[in-house]
Amino acid sequence: MTAIRATNLSKRYGKTMAVTDLSFDVDPGRVTGFLGPNGAGKSTTMRMVLGLDHPSGGSVLVDGKPYQELRHPLRKVGALLDAKAVHGGRSARNHLLAIAQSNGIPAARVEEVLELVGLGNVAGRRVGGFSLGMSQRLGIAAALLGDPEILLFDEPVNGLDPDGILWIRTLMRGLAAEGRTVFVSSHLMSEMSQTADHLIVIGKGRLIADTSVPEFIGRSSQGYVLVRSPRLAEVAELVKVGELHTDHLRVTGVSPLEIGTMTARAGLPLEELTFVKPSLEAAYMELTKDSLEYTS
Numbered sequence: 001m002t003a004i005r006a007t008n009l010s011k012r013y014g015k016t017m018a019v020t021d022l023s024f025d026v027d028p029g030r031v032t033g034f035l036g037p038n039g040a041g042k043s044t045t046m047r048m049v050l051g052l053d054h055p056s057g058g059s060v061l062v063d064g065k066p067y068q069e070l071r072h073p074l075r076k077v078g079a080l081l082d083a084k085a086v087h088g089g090r091s092a093r094n095h096l097l098a099i100a101q102s103n104g105i106p107a108a109r110v111e112e113v114l115e116l117v118g119l120g121n122v123a124g125r126r127v128g129g130f131s132l133g134m135s136q137r138l139g140i141a142a143a144l145l146g147d148p149e150i151l152l153f154d155e156p157v158n159g160l161d162p163d164g165i166l167w168i169r170t171l172m173r174g175l176a177a178e179g180r181t182v183f184v185s186s187h188l189m190s191e192m193s194q195t196a197d198h199l200i201v202i203g204k205g206r207l208i209a210d211t212s213v214p215e216f217i218g219r220s221s222q223g224y225v226l227v228r229s230p231r232l233a234e235v236a237e238l239v240k241v242g243e244l245h246t247d248h249l250r251v252t253g254v255s256p257l258e259i260g261t262m263t264a265r266a267g268l269p270l271e272e273l274t275f276v277k278p279s280l281e282a283a284y285m286e287l288t289k290d291s292l293e294y295t296s
């Protein structure tokens, strides 16, 4: 069964359409990356999944039900939204105990999750003094408290050092390998390509792609051939379809072999003839270029 199903989901804030007619499924047993530029509507969508915001149109179901109708929500869904949004005066342990108590989760589970996220040694310390990395770990501990089947992480690697990033990535992959549903948002393609099995890409609140990582690259441009020559203008004239830059020619739709054959016949020397594959980052930039809220 699909864990999360959004159907024609929309959210309007005054004049802004944060999410428009968005439909997608998130399935168990894999990491689904929720990717989009800043302001694309990822957090808004996640808040609607968790019943923290009401859709202006359409619906989103968790395990077949609206979030509000789940009998034990924390045992079904765990979420990390804003890691810094915790009561700073409490210790990490007391913060988790308060959540556990109000959700009928045994206190022993608090110690388990503290160990799981590596905060066992600092459990008695005030949360207010935690670094961003420690706060992220605490947020993840809270998400894992109810041992939920479904996990939502909103930009979990923001501001983390490489060790922290690797830790979260390994954790998410492990949770998916246990058969859980992991739905994680990011605005970084590079991060998603190393973590996700599947991608849901949005821009300006609309669905751009719902695909596997290899399919995603395949859909975008087919790459190009980079040509350098001491007689570049003549090569450009011969190849005809190339885009001439100061020190090289970019050719799409003609293979390196065809270009090499043409230039050899014409007696034109080549310094470089390289097929440049589109990178994941380039594919993402190309797909989302029309949907950036702000451009630099």
Ligand SMILES: Nc1ncnc2c1ncn2[C@@H]1O[C@H](COP(=O)(O)OP(=O)(O)OP(=O)(O)O)[C@@H](O)[C@H]1O
Residues within 6 Å of the ligand: 013, 016, 017, 018, 036, 037, 038, 039, 040, 041, 042, 043, 044, 045, 187
């Ligand atoms: N409470 C709100 N009131 C008014 N506008 C909002 C509100 N929340 C979000 N928006 C607007 O909705 C759009 C989507 O925002 P959202 O935070 O969901 O995007 P995002 O993809 O999570 O971006 P980011 O990566 O920057 O967090 C933006 O234009 C944002 O300004």
